Amino acid sequence: MDLSLKKKTAKGQPSTNEEALKLLDHPLVDLIMSYRTLTKLNSTYLEALPRQINRRTGRLHTSYHQAVTATGRLSSSKPNFQNIPIRTEQGAQIRSAFIADKGNVILAADYSQIELRIMAHISGDQNLIEAFNNNEDVHRSTASQVFETEISMVTKDQRRKAKAINFGLIYGMSAFGLAKQIDVSRTEAKQYIDGYFANYPGVLKFMEETKEKAKSQGYVETVLGRRLYLPQINSKNKMLQQHALRTAINAPMQGSSADIIKKAMLDIQAWINKEDYEIKMFMQVHDELVFELEEKMAEEYAKNLKALMSNALKLSIPLEVDVGIGSNWQEAH
């Protein structure tokens, strides 16, 4: 058995992160991974959160920060409400501990695929715009194009790969990164990316123009004009420059998404104030807003909230919003 760690950390130490462990063939690997998952959930949430309950209100209260992130997102701390678990079974149980008062419910409303929709809007790519105008499953739609398959014939694996391509594009990922992500050869990954750009030429144009613009003017901007300056964009250090180029691709999408949800929050609070409604907007998780309100008003308010979020900003494609209602945050999803 080869137990040598095959990856290095940024500082050159042998890495033991999940990716490095998965390269090993040893029965302890699964045990270590599940140990880490469980201890992470226990120390960061189960032990830490109850200690931070406010004596007066009996509730947890986070702090949101408006001037921390590079892209214009909010950040959240003490405790961070933007990284409450959800992806694993045990994580979802932790989320279900966020409950509404008696007679109230939790309403969670999140934008669907907002960053890809923004990419469609900014790039003007006809193919991508059409997919969103028809409210298609965008990963399935991408798979159908890249793999030249009828929509109805797209397999689970093709959709999984297309989803990785779509996310990768938002982050400025290379063929190397995509290959690692979906476990195919670099050549194959390159073919997928080429196939993508052949079908979505507007997206390719957007990527190229964004990088050129970032180099010539030294910043990129969101749909509402928020700028991110990229001082490393013309650095002779290629590593720094490459990072700046990926940031240049990502920031308009992540930042525009932040613009939109902030506008929605202002519109929603104005609506609540004007109507004097008993409804509290108490969490924001980047593309999601969470409310507590009287159970009997939930269905009615859901329609208004959905409309206010969808119409926060007019883009060339519709903004879809999914709303869920439940007695706790987990159920509201």
Place this chain on the structure above:
DNA sequence: CTCAATAGCGCG
């Protein structure tokens, strides 16, 4: 004891 750096991992 505090502080800072590092590694790892929770979320969008």
Place this chain on the structure above:
DNA sequence: AAAGCGCGCTATTGAG
């Protein structure tokens, strides 16, 4: 040589 964006929290280690 690296290779995927943006955050905040916990545990560990080493220094003072």
